[in-house]
Amino acid sequence: MEPILTVEHLSVSFTRYSRGFARTELSAVRDLSLTVEPGRVTALVGESGSGKSLLAHAILQLLPRNAQVGGTILYDGAPLSRERAEALRGREIALIPQGITWLDPMMKVGPQVRRGRGDSETRARCRAALDRFGLGPQVEELYPFELSGGMARRVLIACAVMDSPRLIVADEPTPGLDIRAAGRVLGHFRELAEEGAGVLFITHDLELALTVAHKLVVLCEGRTVEELSPARFRSGQGLNHPYTRALWHAMPENNFL
Amino acid sequence: MTGNRRRSTLFLLILAGGLLLALALAGGLLDDRALTTDFSRKNLPPCPAYLFGTDWMGRDMLARTLTGLSLSLRVGALTAAASAAIALVLGTASAAFGGWVDALVSWLIHLVMGVPHILLIILVSLACGRGFWGVTAGVTLTHWPALARLVRGEVLQLKGAPWLRMSRRLGAPRGKILRNHILPHLLPQFLTGLILQFPHAILHEAGVTFLGFGLPPEQPAIGVILEESMSYLTTGRWWLALFPGLALVLVVVLFALAGERLRLLLSPASAQE
Amino acid sequence: MLHRLQFTAKKLVRMALLLLGVSLTAFLLMDASPLDPLQTNIGQAALGTMSPEQIARLEEYWGINTPAAERYVGWLGSALRGDFGVSLLYSRPVLAVVGQRLGNSLWLLLFAWVLSGGLGLALGLAAGANRGRWPDRLIRGYCLVISSTPTFWLALLLLMVFSVWLGWLPIGLSVPIGADAASVTLTARLYHALLPGLTLSVTGVAGIALHTREKVVDVLDSDYVLFARARGEGHILRRHVLRNVALPALTLQFASIGEIIGGSVLVEQVFSYPGLGQAAVAAGLGGDLPLLLGITVVTAALVFGGSLAADLLYGVIDPRIRRGAAKA
Numbered sequence: 001m002e003p004i005l006t007v008e009h010l011s012v013s014f015t016r017y018s019r020g021f022a023r024t025e026l027s028a029v030r031d032l033s034l035t036v037e038p039g040r041v042t043a044l045v046g047e048s049g050s051g052k053s054l055l056a057h058a059i060l061q062l063l064p065r066n067a068q069v070g071g072t073i074l075y076d077g078a079p080l081s082r083e084r085a086e087a088l089r090g091r092e093i094a095l096i097p098q099g100i101t102w103l104d105p106m107m108k109v110g111p112q113v114r115r116g117r118g119d120s121e122t123r124a125r126c127r128a129a130l131d132r133f134g135l136g137p138q139v140e141e142l143y144p145f146e147l148s149g150g151m152a153r154r155v156l157i158a159c160a161v162m163d164s165p166r167l168i169v170a171d172e173p174t175p176g177l178d179i180r181a182a183g184r185v186l187g188h189f190r191e192l193a194e195e196g197a198g199v200l201f202i203t204h205d206l207e208l209a210l211t212v213a214h215k216l217v218v219l220c221e222g223r224t225v226e227e228l229s230p231a232r233f234r235s236g237q238g239l240n241h242p243y244t245r246a247l248w249h250a251m252p253e254n255n256f257l
Numbered sequence: 258m259t260g261n262r263r264r265s266t267l268f269l270l271i272l273a274g275g276l277l278l279a280l281a282l283a284g285g286l287l288d289d290r291a292l293t294t295d296f297s298r299k300n301l302p303p304c305p306a307y308l309f310g311t312d313w314m315g316r317d318m319l320a321r322t323l324t325g326l327s328l329s330l331r332v333g334a335l336t337a338a339a340s341a342a343i344a345l346v347l348g349t350a351s352a353a354f355g356g357w358v359d360a361l362v363s364w365l366i367h368l369v370m371g372v373p374h375i376l377l378i379i380l381v382s383l384a385c386g387r388g389f390w391g392v393t394a395g396v397t398l399t400h401w402p403a404l405a406r407l408v409r410g411e412v413l414q415l416k417g418a419p420w421l422r423m424s425r426r427l428g429a430p431r432g433k434i435l436r437n438h439i440l441p442h443l444l445p446q447f448l449t450g451l452i453l454q455f456p457h458a459i460l461h462e463a464g465v466t467f468l469g470f471g472l473p474p475e476q477p478a479i480g481v482i483l484e485e486s487m488s489y490l491t492t493g494r495w496w497l498a499l500f501p502g503l504a505l506v507l508v509v510v511l512f513a514l515a516g517e518r519l520r521l522l523l524s525p526a527s528a529q530e
Numbered sequence: 531m532l533h534r535l536q537f538t539a540k541k542l543v544r545m546a547l548l549l550l551g552v553s554l555t556a557f558l559l560m561d562a563s564p565l566d567p568l569q570t571n572i573g574q575a576a577l578g579t580m581s582p583e584q585i586a587r588l589e590e591y592w593g594i595n596t597p598a599a600e601r602y603v604g605w606l607g608s609a610l611r612g613d614f615g616v617s618l619l620y621s622r623p624v625l626a627v628v629g630q631r632l633g634n635s636l637w638l639l640l641f642a643w644v645l646s647g648g649l650g651l652a653l654g655l656a657a658g659a660n661r662g663r664w665p666d667r668l669i670r671g672y673c674l675v676i677s678s679t680p681t682f683w684l685a686l687l688l689l690m691v692f693s694v695w696l697g698w699l700p701i702g703l704s705v706p707i708g709a710d711a712a713s714v715t716l717t718a719r720l721y722h723a724l725l726p727g728l729t730l731s732v733t734g735v736a737g738i739a740l741h742t743r744e745k746v747v748d749v750l751d752s753d754y755v756l757f758a759r760a761r762g763e764g765h766i767l768r769r770h771v772l773r774n775v776a777l778p779a780l781t782l783q784f785a786s787i788g789e790i791i792g793g794s795v796l797v798e799q800v801f802s803y804p805g806l807g808q809a810a811v812a813a814g815l816g817g818d819l820p821l822l823l824g825i826t827v828v829t830a831a832l833v834f835g836g837s838l839a840a841d842l843l844y845g846v847i848d849p850r851i852r853r854g855a856a857k858a
Contacts, residue, residue, distance in 0.1 A: 060760050065662075090762025102757040106773045106849065115763045143849045159761060368551045371830045373792030379814045380826065384559040456678055463680050464796050468811050483683060487800070490690055498690065502683035509678035517674070 002077065003035035004167050004198040005059070010071035011222075012054045012063065025068075029054050030222035032071070036167065036198040041189055043201045043209035045247075046219030052202045053098075056171040059200075060095055061085035075167070090115070094160035096170040100152040103144040110140030113159050129158040133188065150181045157188055168192055168199045174208060186212040206247055210234065218244050266518040273452075273515040276508065277330055284327020290320040292477065303496050310496040313489065318482075322501045325479040326508055328472065333459040336393055340400040340458070341451040347401065348408025349439075352416060362409070366402040374399045375464055382470045392471035396458050404450040411446055415439050445523050452516035456509045463505060479505050534845060541841055545834045552830040553609070553823065554602065560819045561598045605823070614827075615820035619812060624824035627809060632828070635794060635805030637720070641727040642790050646734030647783045653735060654742020655775070659767055661747055669743070673736040681793045685729045685800035692725060726801045730793050737789065738782050742775060749774045777848055784840035788833040 012029040029051040036042045046052050057063045059073060061082045073080045075088065085093070104112055114126045130139060133154040144152065153173060160168055170189060174182040189212055193199045203209050209216060210230045218226045218241065225241040232238065236254065239245045248254055295315035303310045309318035351362035369377065378395030385391035415438070424434060465471040466480025474481050479501050486497035596604075605615060614624035657669040676684075692698050749755060749771050758766050795807035802808070806825060813821040845851045 057756075062756055062760060086762070088762075089760055095757065095760040097753065097757050097760070101753040104754040104758070104770050104773065106777075107770075115758075115761060116765065116769055143853060145850050146853065156757075159757075163761075364548070364551070367548055368555065370788065371548055371833050372552055372556075372826060373788045373795070373829060373833070375792040375795045376810060376826060376829060379810070380556055380559040380822070383814060384562040386564040460678070460680050464682055467680075467682050468796065468799060469815055479680075483680075483686065487686065490686065491694055493694065495690055498683070498686045502680065502686070505683070506675065506679050510675060513674055513678050 001037045001039075003074075004038050004076060005036040005200065006072075006074040007035070007055070007059075008033050008072045008074075010055065010058060010073065011069070012051065012058055013068050014064075014066055015068070016066075028222060029058075032219065032222070032224050034200075034217045034224060034227065036200045037215075038166065038198045039193055039196050040214040041193045041199040041201055041212055042215045042217060043203060043213035044217045044219055044224075045203060045206050045209050048204050051222045052204070052219060053171050056095060056169045056200075056202060059085070059169055060089055060093065091163055092166045094163055094165035094168050096157055096160045096168060096173050098172045098175070099156075100144055100147065100149065102156060103147075103152060105144050107143070108140065109142050109144070109147070109155055112144075113140070113155065113162060125162050126158075129162040130155070132161065133158050153181075153185060157185065161192065164195075164197075166197055168197050169202070170199065171202045172204070173201075174203065174205065182208060183211075206251070218247065262518075263522060266515070266522055269511070269515040269518055273511050276511060277334070280323065280327045280330050280508070282327075283323045284331070287320040287324050287327075290317055292316065300494065302494075303500070309500040310494075312485070312494075312497055318496065318500060321477040321482055322479070322504050324477045325482055325501060326504055328476065328478050329459050329462060329505065330508070332389070332393055332396070332462045332472075333455050336396040336400065336458040336462070337451055337454040339393075339397040341404055341447065341454060343397070344401040344404035344408055344450070345443075345447060348405040349412050349443075351405070352409045352412035359409075362405065366405060369399060369402050374461060375468075378461060378465045379468070379470045382465060387470055388473055392462050392465050395465060395470075396461050399461070400454055400458055404447070404454060407446060407450055408443065411443055412439060415442055449516060449519045449523055452512065452519060455516065456513045459505070459509055459512075537845070538842065541838050545838055548834055549827060549830055550606075553606070553827050556823050556826040557602050557605065558598070560822060561601075563817075605820075609827070614824040617813070617818055617821040617824075619816045619818040619821060624820050627821060628806065628824050628828050631804065631806040631809045634803070635798070635807065637723045638727050638730065638798075638803065638805060639790055639794060641723060642730035642734055642794075643783075643787065645727070645731035646790070647738060647779075647786065649731065650735045650738025650782075651742055651775075651779050653739040654779075655746055655767070655771070657739065657743040658746025658750065659771070661750070666743075669739060673740050676733055677736040677740075679733070680796075681729065681733050682796040682800050684733060685726070685797050688725055688729055689800060722803070726794075726797045726803050729797050730790055733793055734786060734790055738779075738786060741782050742779055745775045745778045746771055777844060780843055780847070781840050784836040787836040788829075791829055791832065 010029055010032040011027065013025045013027040016024060016026055032051070032055060034042060034044060044052055044055065054063065054067075058069055059075075059080065061080070063069065075084070075093070078084070080088075103109075110126065113130065114122050126140070127137070130136075135151065135154055135158065139147075139151065139155070147155065157173070160170075168189070174185055186208060189199050189201060193214075201209065201213060210233065213230055216226075216228055216230055216233055217224055218228075220241070220243040226239070226244045228239075228244075233244070233248065236248050239248055293316065295311075297315065298307070298311050299313050299315040301307055301311040301315075307317055307319060309322055311317055312321075347362050347365070351359045372380075377399050378392065381395035381398050382391035385394045424438070462471060463478070463480040463483075466478050467484050468480075469484070471480055472478040474484075482501045483498055486494070486501075489497055608615065612625065614628070616622065617624050617627045620627050653669050653673075657666040660666045752774075755766060755770050758770055763769065791807070794805060795810055797803070798805045798807040799811055806829070810822060810825045812818070813825065
């Protein structure tokens with residue numbers, strides 16, 4: 001199957017001052033490669049600080065100006081330039097961000113999900129998206145500070161779903177949720193994939209990734225070190241990289257080995 | 258951002274420091290020249306011999322301006338340092354002790370902020386019988402609140418830091434924690450605040466002197482020079498007001514710029530820019 | 531609702547305490563002054579020619595021999611009943627002098643307050659939205675230079691250019707000499723307040739613009755603006771930045787009252803504008819303790835009233851307080 005998203009040898013670095021007058025390049029992502037296929041969930045797993053979130057921002061061309069980006073990002077077979085990304089944002093590519101700080105504290109949920117458009121078609125789509133995640137009409141009238149953590153996350157997912165995107169980039173969408181709520185959120189990702197979207201699920205939580213993903217990509221110190229299926233990872237057979245093997249050993253059920 | 262920001266900031270700081278020294282020296286050297294009257298050369302517009310012109314008593318305006326700046330800088334340095342010291346003590350005490358001390362300091366801050374600075378300086382200056390000490394005390398007592406708030410915030414943040422709680426649990430005495438941990442963290446912020454205090458202090462001193470509550474009229478302070486120039490505006494002697502004011506603006510801009518650059522460099526948010 | 535009332539009551543008590551503190555501080559400072567009101571107002575020479583009885587009567591008039599504590603309590607007692615004493619310089623009740631002067635200054639202060647607030651907000655938005663580019667540099671440069679410029683010197687320059695050289699605007703006095711104050715038309719008042727008002731606005735802009743810019747930059751760096759961009763939203767400035775900058779801008783606007791009044795003291799002196807600021811200087815130079823005390827307290831009341839107004843408006847506008855209070 002043709003991938004909807006192909007990332008090849010992506011690197012992201014920042015210029016900053018270290019001691020004295022020296023300016024140094026800080027590499028956050030060194031060599032990141034992965035593909036996302038339509039109808040499948042690809043999970044990028046790495047510990048915090050390994051540069052995972054930068055991938056999401058790089059795809060959407062949202063990196064700060066002092067970031068230097070190398071490598072290539074292809075969307076639907078063609079390079080994803082800044083202009084193209086700007087045109088695709090919120091239409092074909094959707095971001096599901098981390099949490100409540102990603103909602104404007106001074107704006108009610110409804111207008112926020114609708115992006116200020118008040119036509120009946122947008123209203124209907126917004127209603128449907130919120131409905132799908134169990135959020136009633138009264139939620140549209142709430143301000144973000146009145147939402148629980150779980151509700152806020154469902155609102156954020158509804159934002160993404162409203163546009164029926166072809167690629168969904170979910171950046172750590174589960175921390176702070178209890179296991180049942182997280183499970184429901186992951187279920188939604190699976191559903192979205194079944195409807196044909198490619199889902200990139202960025203997380204530090206290996207177990208969650210194993211339950212939802214069709215494919216696992218392991219990130220270590222800014223490099224993708226291994227790509228494998230959850231089944232192969234679970235079996236513990238043929239894990240090439242020491243980091244992946246360490247991850248496998250860290251799983252509770254493999255502890256005794 | 259092109260160029261190396263840190264280097265240019267250091268350059269600005271050195272320039273400001275150098276200027277401070279040079280002007281302080283010039284003030285001492287030119288003191289006589291600034292006061293010498295010579296009616297054979299009165300009311301001269303700017304010319305090569307007298308770049309800033311002369312006044313109605315034939316006094317050299319350039320010498321007067323430089324002496325005035327030197328005076329301003331000395332008052333500025335003194336008041337900035339003194340008010341920064343007050344801010345350090347009150348801000349640290351407020352954060353370290355909390356409770357009623359914190360409430361009292363916060364009440365004092367509101368009190369000082371509640372009266373326009375210029376009015377409060379007038380009151381303090383009157384209490385001290387005007388003159389050099391009057392204006393110095395006035396500016397000192399009005400300029401500490403902003404920095405005190407900053408110090409309080411920083412100390413509170415440090416107080417909550419895990420490594421500090423750890424060393425307290427390990428039994429390090431309060432004074433030692435303060436000296437070894439809190440002060441070194443506070444110092445950069447504090448110094449920046451002190452430098453940024455400088456322009457305000459100088460401007461307020463000039464304003465209060467201009468109104469007649471500050472330095473005495475026989476001293477060639479910028480405020481005095483400009484107050485005198487008022488009487489000659491309608492007769493078209495523009496140079497009496499223009500150059501001394503312009504010189505003051507230049508000096509203040511230099512310090513404001515140096516302080517602002519330092520603040521930006523030290524704030525973590527802009528470290529990457 | 532009850533919550534709001536409690537909040538307001540608490541703020542009012544706090545304000546009253548602060549005003550008490552201000553009046554006491556001002557009183558003690560003036561009392562500590564070694565400047566003798568008799569000498570400043572009557573002069574050494576005149577005093578020398580007076581009989582001891584005359585001097586004693588004058589000393590009583592200026593209240594020299596009564597202990598400070600007694601005088602303060604006495605002052606406070608009558609002040610609470612609305613009597614701030616009699617101005618020694620103008621021989622009229624302090625409140626009447628303050629009222630008339632404030633009436634003159636109000637035009638000036640309002641003009642400068644509105645103009646500097648509006649212009650400051652606009653410049654701050656423009657600078658923040660164009661961070662690092664030339665409009666930002668230009669605006670920041672302007673703010674740096676203006677905030678480094680003594681207000682009274684700027685007033686002198688404007689006076690020199692517009693009144694002396696160009697002759698477009700009057701040199702001083704909000705009321706033409708010889709004209710009855712009541713007969714002065716609104717246009718004449720505006721005409722005389724124009725230059726002082728302009729000076730105050732031009733200088734007041736700097737602080738508001740710089741603070742607004744910082745806020746705008748914060749909002750533009752926020753997660754929710756990033757998300758709005760990620761969703762391809764347009765009009766981010768109007769939809770998100772303005773909405774989130776509005777509240778801090780409100781605080782800034784009300785916090786600038788003190789600064790504008792402070793600036794007016796200097797500006798009124800330069801333009802010999804017969805307002806509150808000029809009266810404060812005259813009272814200070816003339817040792818008119820009751821008037822200076824009255825002006826200080828009234829000014830402080832304006833400043834505290836401004837911050838109270840900002841707090842109350844916050845409760846109406848900020849949904850986090852409005853709805854949070856409704857729920858509690």
